[in-house]
Amino acid sequence: MLNIKHTICPSCSVGCGINIVSNGGKVLGTYPYKRHPINEGKNCLNGRGSVEQFEKRIISPSLVKNDELVESDNETVINLIKDKLSSINSDELCIICSGKNTIEEFEVIKKFAESFGTDKIGFYGYNFPNFDGELASYDDISNAKTILAIGDVLRENPLIGRRVIISKENGGTLISVDTVEKSNTALNSSEHIKVDSIGEFINDMGEIKDKLDGETVILINKIEDKDYFNPLKELAAKTGAKFLPIYKEANIKGAMRYLTSLDAEEIKKFIADSKALITVNTNLLDFLSKEDIKGKSFIINISNFEDDFTRLSDLVLPGKPWTEKSGSFINSEGLKQEFISSVISDDENLSEIEIFDKLT
Template sequence: MLDIKHTICPSCSVGCGLNIVSKDGAVVGTYPYKRHPINEGKNCLNGRNSILQFDNQIEEPSIVKNGELEGSDCETVLNLVKDQLASIDKSELAIICSGNSTNEELDKIKEFADGFGCEKIGFYGYNFPNFSADVASYDDIASANTILAIGDIYRENPLLARRIVISKENGACLVNLDDVEKSITSLNADEFIQFDGHLEDKIDAVKGNLDENSIIIANKICCKDDFALLESLSADTGAKLLPVFNAPNMKGAMNRLDSWDEGEIKNIIDDSKVLIVVKDNPLDYISEDDIKGKGFIVNISSENNRFAQLSDVILPGKSWAEKCGTFTNCEGLEQCFDISVECENDNISEMEIFNELA
């Protein structure tokens, strides 16, 4: 018998509704949530492929020896972590979170860090800094006369790009800035400007196109200074700004924790004896040499990847489909979701893990 339950897509921060289809407890497919106001009955390939993460999961708590995972149990692994925490000063612990955790989980992790006295808690923001200013809404895309897109929105965020397509059909002009020679967005743009490295050299080239009826959408920046340039461009022209992130709850993380860049992450790892990484893969943005042998690594994730082999212990936690909570999408909308797949093992959630560690 098929079971269909609603959740929020974990592929990016747009916040599309997604139905998980399971049979006898096993995930077998996805189906668009027809009444969801953001994606309106459609899901992109990224969303449909989100269930592939179930194909290569770490199923049980593990101790890693010489790159090999040895199955264990939650109590044994938690006790190993507790022993490590008991042996260090509060300044020697670092916690790297991500936008893959729910708001409730991030609050619990922050509560644990505060209780321990750990000040080195944050997440890799993919060069987007913390910011609290109002952002544009998706409805602003429809009414824009000019859309400045930074990065490949059409490929990375197709359901947001769908709104750009509709706006273009209504007469809007699409200008694309990117550091690649060709992309899906550039091929669909009315004007494409390639930049090398940073945006600074190209801001003047697009400034004259923007006014209070324009919107700037960015899913990629090279450094935090580039984001400051976009904020200034928005302030100078009156154009609305909409940053789009690659994790479902990166905006929620940004509301709670420090956003770090690569250099800050490297320094934090160098200065720590115990590193707790929650639902993230640091090898996406730093090298093995930056992390290998630097400290005791606690990996809270079920992803079976190279970072798992470099860790010391692994607590799989639960996937987004196996838990309930809220994600905050890139326009600031907090969306609730329930459990859509029952967990078939004895793994405990991030909430339970940090309750135990506390």
């Protein structure tokens, strides 16, 4: 029997509603949620494809031997983790989370880190530092007279892009900045500025800053260095423009309320200084090399889906995918969105919260 249940799309931080279609606990696909106020029944390709990863779902707790997952059980793996943690000092444990975790998971993971005594905990923020300043709303984008978009917002965040197009249809001007010559945003812009890095644009904004005012929204979904963020924030403050970072993972904004946003170099240093590493729903190979990871630390990988990083780990616990969770995300404009599990699975895998409760 087909079941259709509502949840929040995990593909980026916009916070669109999406329906999950399942049968007997197995995810089959997605269906638009017509009444959601953010996306109003539309889901982008990224959202519709968010369930494709279930084809690589990790079924059982596993040991990793010769780069292959060898099936085990929760009790065995939990005890191996406890044994490892009991053999190291508090400052020799590092924990790396991600914007895929829920608010409730961050609370439990942070509590675990504090009880163990480590301050080496954070998440990969794609070079966006922690930020709790005033944010533009999505309605501000639709009503903006000028939009300065840094990165390919229209392709990577299409439901924000839809509001950018509404602004243009109402006579607004779109100025785009990116390191590529052609992109969806560039092709739809009134003016496109191709740069070698966002830092180049910051150092030489030319006449662009004179075109920004209180009816402007600055959108940014791409940044190569944390040091580039404050100048863009200051640009908004000096011109009176509204400011909105759009993050690549659903709950990075929520993560910033609990943990420190780390860049690749900071995470690399954490790993090098640790004897045990716990990762939670993150693939370190997205931003580090195998040489940065392999053999540097004992890796405990809490991951729903198999990828190249799981095979570099020592122990793997599946946890629960977002479809089987109840919790909350905070989207880019700061809205807390609560959701309940949309699929009930009959496997015996522990949730992320249950895993850390057993380790505490």
